[in-house]
Amino acid sequence: MPASLSRGGLVAVFVALAVICLPFADLATAGHDPWAELGRMARGFLSPDFTAVEQIGWAVALTVAFAVAGVALGGLAGLALAPFYRLRPVSWLAIALRSVHELFWALLLLQVFGISVWSGLLAIALPYAGIFAKVLSEILDEADPRPSRWLGVRVDPLTRFLWARAPLARPQMVSYALYRLECGLRSSAVLGFVGLPTLGYQLDSFFKLGNYGAAGAVMAIYILLIATVRQWMRPRLALAWLAAAVGVLTQVSSPPMGQGAFWRFLTQDIVPAPLRAGDPAALWPWLQDLVTGSILPGLGATLVVAQLALILAGALAFVGQALIVPRISGRIGAWLGHLVLVLLRSFPEYMLAYLFLQVFGPSMLPAILALGLHNGAIIGHLLGRQARTLTLRPDAPRGLTLWGWEFVPRLFGSFIALCLYRWEIIIRESAILGLLGVATLGFYLDDAIVALRMDRAVVILVATALVTIAIDALSRGIRARIGAGELQRRDALPGRVARQAGPS
Amino acid sequence: MQLLDGVDLGYDGAPVLRDLRLTIIPGQRVALLGRSGSGKSTLLTALRDALLQRDMRVALVPQDHALVPQLSALRNVLMGRLDDHGALRNLRTLIRPSRADRNAGLHDLDRVGLTDQADRAVETLSGGQQQRVALARAFHRGGDVIVGDEPLSAVDPRQALALADQIHHAFPTAILALHDVAIARAFATRIIGLKDGAVLFDLPADQLDPARTEALYAR
Numbered sequence: 001m002p003a004s005l006s007r008g009g010l011v012a013v014f015v016a017l018a019v020i021c022l023p024f025a026d027l028a029t030a031g032h033d034p035w036a037e038l039g040r041m042a043r044g045f046l047s048p049d050f051t052a053v054e055q056i057g058w059a060v061a062l063t064v065a066f067a068v069a070g071v072a073l074g075g076l077a078g079l080a081l082a083p084f085y086r087l088r089p090v091s092w093l094a095i096a097l098r099s100v101h102e103l104f105w106a107l108l109l110l111q112v113f114g115i116s117v118w119s120g121l122l123a124i125a126l127p128y129a130g131i132f133a134k135v136l137s138e139i140l141d142e143a144d145p146r147p148s149r150w151l152g153v154r155v156d157p158l159t160r161f162l163w164a165r166a167p168l169a170r171p172q173m174v175s176y177a178l179y180r181l182e183c184g185l186r187s188s189a190v191l192g193f194v195g196l197p198t199l200g201y202q203l204d205s206f207f208k209l210g211n212y213g214a215a216g217a218v219m220a221i222y223i224l225l226i227a228t229v230r231q232w233m234r235p236r237l238a239l240a241w242l243a244a245a246v247g248v249l250t251q252v253s254s255p256p257m258g259q260g261a262f263w264r265f266l267t268q269d270i271v272p273a274p275l276r277a278g279d280p281a282a283l284w285p286w287l288q289d290l291v292t293g294s295i296l297p298g299l300g301a302t303l304v305v306a307q308l309a310l311i312l313a314g315a316l317a318f319v320g321q322a323l324i325v326p327r328i329s330g331r332i333g334a335w336l337g338h339l340v341l342v343l344l345r346s347f348p349e350y351m352l353a354y355l356f357l358q359v360f361g362p363s364m365l366p367a368i369l370a371l372g373l374h375n376g377a378i379i380g381h382l383l384g385r386q387a388r389t390l391t392l393r394p395d396a397p398r399g400l401t402l403w404g405w406e407f408v409p410r411l412f413g414s415f416i417a418l419c420l421y422r423w424e425i426i427i428r429e430s431a432i433l434g435l436l437g438v439a440t441l442g443f444y445l446d447d448a449i450v451a452l453r454m455d456r457a458v459v460i461l462v463a464t465a466l467v468t469i470a471i472d473a474l475s476r477g478i479r480a481r482i483g484a485g486e487l488q489r490r491d492a493l494p495g496r497v498a499r500q501a502g503p504s
Numbered sequence: 505m506q507l508l509d510g511v512d513l514g515y516d517g518a519p520v521l522r523d524l525r526l527t528i529i530p531g532q533r534v535a536l537l538g539r540s541g542s543g544k545s546t547l548l549t550a551l552r553d554a555l556l557q558r559d560m561r562v563a564l565v566p567q568d569h570a571l572v573p574q575l576s577a578l579r580n581v582l583m584g585r586l587d588d589h590g591a592l593r594n595l596r597t598l599i600r601p602s603r604a605d606r607n608a609g610l611h612d613l614d615r616v617g618l619t620d621q622a623d624r625a626v627e628t629l630s631g632g633q634q635q636r637v638a639l640a641r642a643f644h645r646g647g648d649v650i651v652g653d654e655p656l657s658a659v660d661p662r663q664a665l666a667l668a669d670q671i672h673h674a675f676p677t678a679i680l681a682l683h684d685v686a687i688a689r690a691f692a693t694r695i696i697g698l699k700d701g702a703v704l705f706d707l708p709a710d711q712l713d714p715a716r717t718e719a720l721y722a723r
Contacts, residue, residue, distance in 0.1 A: 146570035147583075152556070154587035159594040163583055167574040 007416050007482050011314075018311040021304045026439075027365045034359045041358065044212020045219060052214045056202055060221060063198040065248035066191065067184035068241050070124025075177055077125065078132020083161060085137035097130030099465035101432050102187045103350070104442070106194050107449050108461070112265045116254035120196040124187050128180060135176055136169075143168040174235050182229050186348040189222060193350065194435070197252065200351065207358060226346040269454035276455075290456055294448070295463045298434065298441035302467070305367050305430040305440055306423070312372025313379060313426065314419050320380025321411065322403040325387050327396075341384075344377035349429045350436075357436055367433040367440070371426050379418045383411055416482060420475045427471050431464050441467075505530070507554040513546045520546045521701050528679065530648070533672065535688035535709070536681040538698035539721060544681040545653050547698065551679055552651045561647030563675065565655040569638040573627035577618060577637045580626055581609045584645030612644040613637075615670050617663075632658040639667060649677040657683050665690060685717055 050056075084090045106123035113119045148164040166173075192200025199222055206215040233241065274282035322328045323337030344352075349370050356366030387407050396402060434442025441464045448457040506527045513521040520543040528534060528551075536544045545567060555562045563584070571580050579598065582605055586594050597605055613619050616636035621629060626637055635658040642650055650671060656664040664684065668691040671678055682688045688695055688709070695712050697704040697720045705716055 146566065146568060147572045150564060150566065150570040151583065152587055156591045156594075158591040159586050159589075162595060162598055163575070163579075163586060164572060167572050170574055 007412060010416065010478065010482060014307075014314075015311060018307045021307045024300070024304050025308055025368070026363045027368075028363050034361075037359050041212055041215075041355070045216035047213055048216035048220050049211070049213025050217045052206075052211075052217070056199075056214075056218055056221060059192070059197065059199045059202045059218075060225065061248050062196075062252070063185065063188045063192075064225070064241075065245035066120045066124060066196070066198060067181060067188040068245040069249060070121050070188065071128060071177070071181050071184040072238075072242050072245075073121060073125035074128030075132050075180065077129035078134075078136055079173075081129065081133035082136035082140055083157075083165075085133055090133070094130040094133040095469060096465065098127045098134070099130075099468045100127060100461060101428055102127050103190065103194060103432050103435060104445065104461055104464070106191050106196065107435075107446070108457070110195065111269070111449070111454060112262050114255055114261075115195055115197075117249045117252050120188070120191050120198070121249070123191060123196075124184055128184065132180070136173060139169045139172045139176065140165055142172075178230065178233060178235075181233055182226065185226055185229065190348045190350045193354065203351070203354070207354075223343070223346055227342070265454065269452075270458045272455045272459075273453070287459070290459055294444035294456070294460055295441070297439065298431075298444040298460070299463070299467060301364070301438065301443075302427060302431045302434075302440040305364050305371070305433070305438065306427040308364075308368045309371035309375070309426050309430060310419065310423055312368060313374075313376035313422060314415075316372060316376025317379035317383060317415065317419070318408075320376060321383035321387055321415070322400075322407065324381070324384035325403075325407070327392075327398055328400070328403050328407075337384075341377040341381045344373050345381060347374065349374045350432065353433050353436055362437045364438055367430060367436070367438045370433070371429055375422045375426055379415070379422060382418055383415060386411060386414055413482070417479055420479050423475050424468065424472045428468050431467075505558065507551055511550065513543070513550050521698075524550075524703070526551070528677070530677050533678045533691060533693045534680070535692035535695045536679070536698060537685065537688055537695060537717075537720060538681075538704075542698040543701055544698055548651055548653050548679065548681055555649055555651070560649055561645075563642035563645040563647045563650045565638050565642045565650065565652035567653035567657075567681075569634050571626045571634060571638060571641075574625060576623050577613060577626055577629065577633075577640075578606065578609045578622040580637050581612050581640045581644045584612075584641045584643075609640075609644060612640045615643055615674075616640045616667065632660075635659060636667070639671075643670070643674050646674065648675075649679065650675040652678070652680040654681050654683055656680075656687060661687070685712075688712075 078094075081090055081094060085094065102123050105126050106119060109119040109122050113122075143165060147168065148160055151160060151164055189199040192198035192202065193204055195201065199218055203215055203218045206212075206218060268276065272283060272286060274280065274286045320337065320341055324334050324341060326334040328334075329337060352374055353366050353370035356369050360366050360369075390406070390410060392402075392406060396406060430438075431441040434440035434444065435446050437443065441460060445457055445460045445464070448454070448460060506525075508524050508526040511524055513524060524547070526547075536547060538544050552562055552564060572583070575583075578601065582597055582601060589597075596602070601609065610619055610622055613622050616639050618633060618636050618640065621633060626634055629637065635655065639652075639655055642652070642655075652671075655671075656667055659667065661684070664687050668687055671680070672691065678691075680691070682691075689712060692709045694707070695709050696706045697716065699720055704720055705712075707716075
C-alpha cells in the first residue's frame with residue numbers, strides 16, 4: 001500500500017470494486033410479488049395486535065434479562081482482562097473472543113448446552129468480554145495519570161488501580177457500558193432467531209403463522225424498548241436490574257443435555273473427521289474439500305454482499321447527513337430525517353434482513369439492503385451530529401448549497417473514516433446473514449452444524465474470524481494513510497514528567 | 505545534604521535550568537520565587553526525585569493537585585498513606601475507612617478547615633478547596649520534608665498565612681515554590697530566586713530586599 005492515499009481515489013477504488021462485484025450478486029426477486037407481501041406487512045404493522053401480549057411480555061422480559069446478565073458478565077470479564085491487555089496472550093484471547101459474532105457463538109454453544117440459559121448468556125458474554133477488554137483498557141490508558149504518579153512507586157498494583165485508575169475512568173466506563181447494553185439488547189433479540197426464547201423467536205413464529213398483527217406488536221414493543229433504554233437503565237439501578245435478570249433467567253426451564261456434552265464436544269465433535277477415523281493422510285484432502293467447497297465460495301459471497309452494502313451505506317450516509325441538519329432540510333425535514341435514521345439504526349441488521357427476506361424472497365438483495373440501510377443510518381447519524389457542531393460563518397448559505405460547499409468538504413474525512421470503520425462490521429454481519437439462507441460464510445457454517453459436522457463448522461468459524469481480523473487491519477491501515485486516523489479524541493495531557501537531562 | 509550537583513534540568517531534552525548545584529540543610533524552610541516559566545516546577549520535580557533517592561519520606565503538593573475528582577475529600581486525604589499498607593487494607597479503606605483512619609483523615613482536613621466537606625466528591629469542590637484537600641493529603645502523609653508547587657496559590661492571603669504556619673509545624677523541612685513574596689518572607693528561612701533558567705539569588709529570608717525582588721520579576 002502506498003504511504004498516503006487520496007480520499008477521492010479511495011472512493012473511486014471502492015466504487016469500482018462494487019461495480020466489479022455487481023455481476024456476481026444474485027439480486028433476483030423471482031417468483032415473489034414483493035408489493036402484495038409488503039402491503040400485508042404494512043397493514044400488520046399499522047394495526048398491531050396486542051392480544052398475544054402475555055407471550056410477548058415474557059419474551060421482552062427474557063430479552064432484557066439475557067442482555068443485562070450477558071453484558072454484566074462480559075463487562076466484568078473484560079474489566080478483569082483490561083489492565084493486562086498489553087500482555088500478548090490476553091490481547092490475543094480478546095481478539096479471538098470478539099472476532100466471532102454472538103450468533104455464531106450461540107450456534108456453537110447450543111451444541112454444548114442445548115437451548116439453555118447458559119447458551120444465550122455466554123453467546124453475549126464471550127464476544128462482549130473481548131470487546132470490553134480492549135475498550136476499557138483504552139479508557140484506562142487515557143485516564144489522568146497524575147494521581148497515580150503522586151502515589152509513588154511503592155504502592156501495590158491493585159491499590160493503584162482501585163484508588164487512582166478506576167475512579168478516574170469510571171464516567172467513561174459507565175457510559176460505554178450503557179452503549180454496550182443497547183447493543184446487548186439487539187444481540188439478545190436476534191438470538192431468538194437461532195432458537196433462544198427472546199423477541200426474535202416470537203417474531204419468527206408470528207411470521208411463520210402469517211400473524212402480521214402480532215409481529216407488528218413485537219416490533220413496536222422492541223422499538224420502544226431500545227428507544228427508552230437510557231430512561232430505564234440508570235447506573236444506580238444496575239444492581240437491581242441484574243438481580244431481576246438473574247431472577248427471570250432462573251425461571252427458564254431447559255431440556256436436559258446428556259452428561260458430558262461439553263467434553264464430547266471438545267474431544268470428539270470438533271476433531272477433524274479423518275483424524276477421528278484414524279486416517280491422518282486424509283486430512284489434507286478433507287481440508288482442501290472444505291476450502292474449495294465451502295470457505296472460498298462463502299467468502300466470495302460475503303465479500304460481494306459486503307462491498308455492495310458498503311456502497312449503499314455510504315450513499316445513504318452521504319445524503320442522510322444533510323437530512324438531519326435543520327439549516328439544510330428545514331425543521332420538519334430534519335425531524336423526519338431523524339426519525340427515519342433512528343428507526344433504521346435501532347433495528348439490528350439481522351432483523352431488517354429477515355423482514356426484507358419476507359418481502360423479496362431469498363437472494364442477496366435482502367442482505368445488501370439491510371446492511372446498507374442500517375449502517376448508512378448509523379454513519380449518517382454520526383456525521384449529522386458532527387455537522388451540527390461545525391461553526392459556520394454568519395452569512396453561510398442554507399439548503400443544498402450549504403451541504404455541497406461546507407458540509408461535504410469539511411466532513412469528507414470523517415465520512416471516509418466512519419465508512420472504513422463500519423466496513424469491518426459490515427463484513428462480519430454479511431457472514432452472519434448466511435444463517436438466513438444467503439450463501440455467505442454463515443450459510444456454510446449453519447449447513448455444517450445442521451449436519452452435525454462440528455469439525456467442519458469450527459474450521460469455517462476460524463476462517464471467518466481470520467477474515468474479520470484481516471479486514472480490521474486493512475481498514476486501520478487505510479485510515480492511517482488517508483490521515484483519518486482514530487475516531488476517538490485523544491488529548492495530550494498537560495503536566496508531563498520533567499526529564500533530567502545530563503548526569504545526575 | 506547535597507541534592508543536586510551540576511545537573512541540567514528540562515523537558516524532552518531541552519534544558520530549562522543549567523548546571524545546577526543545590527544543598528539543603530534539614531530544618532530549612534526554602535521558598536522558590538520566580539516568574540512562571542522560570543523553572544520552579546522543573547527544579548521541584550528534580551528535588552523530589554533526589555530526596556526519594558535518599559530514602560526520605562516526601563509529602564508532595566503538585567501544582568495541578570493530582571487528586572482523584574470522583575472520590576471524596578476524605579478518601580483523597582487517606583491516599584497519603586496508601587504505600588504504608590497492603591492491598592487488602594487499602595481495599596477495606598476504599599470501601600469503608602476504619603474509625604481510626606477516618607478520625608485521622610478528619611483531623612488533617614480540620615487543619616485546612618474542610619471537615620464539613622469530608623464526604624463530598626472532590627470534583628464538586630471549588631479550586632481553593634481542592635488545593636486545601638491536596639494540602640491535607642500531604643499533612644496526612646507526613647514525613648521528613650514537604651515539597652509543594654504553589655500550594656497556597658488559590659487561597660486568600662490571610663488563609664495562606666495560617667496554612668503556611670500549619671506547614672511550618674507539620675514538617676521539619678520544607679521546599680515550596682511560592683507566588684507571593686510576602687508569604688515567602690513570613691514563612692521561609694531561605695529564599696531562592698530563579699530567572700531565565702538560572703539562580704538569580706539564594707539568600708537567608710531576612711536579607712531579601714525590594715531591589716532584588718524587583719530584579720527578579722522585571723522583564
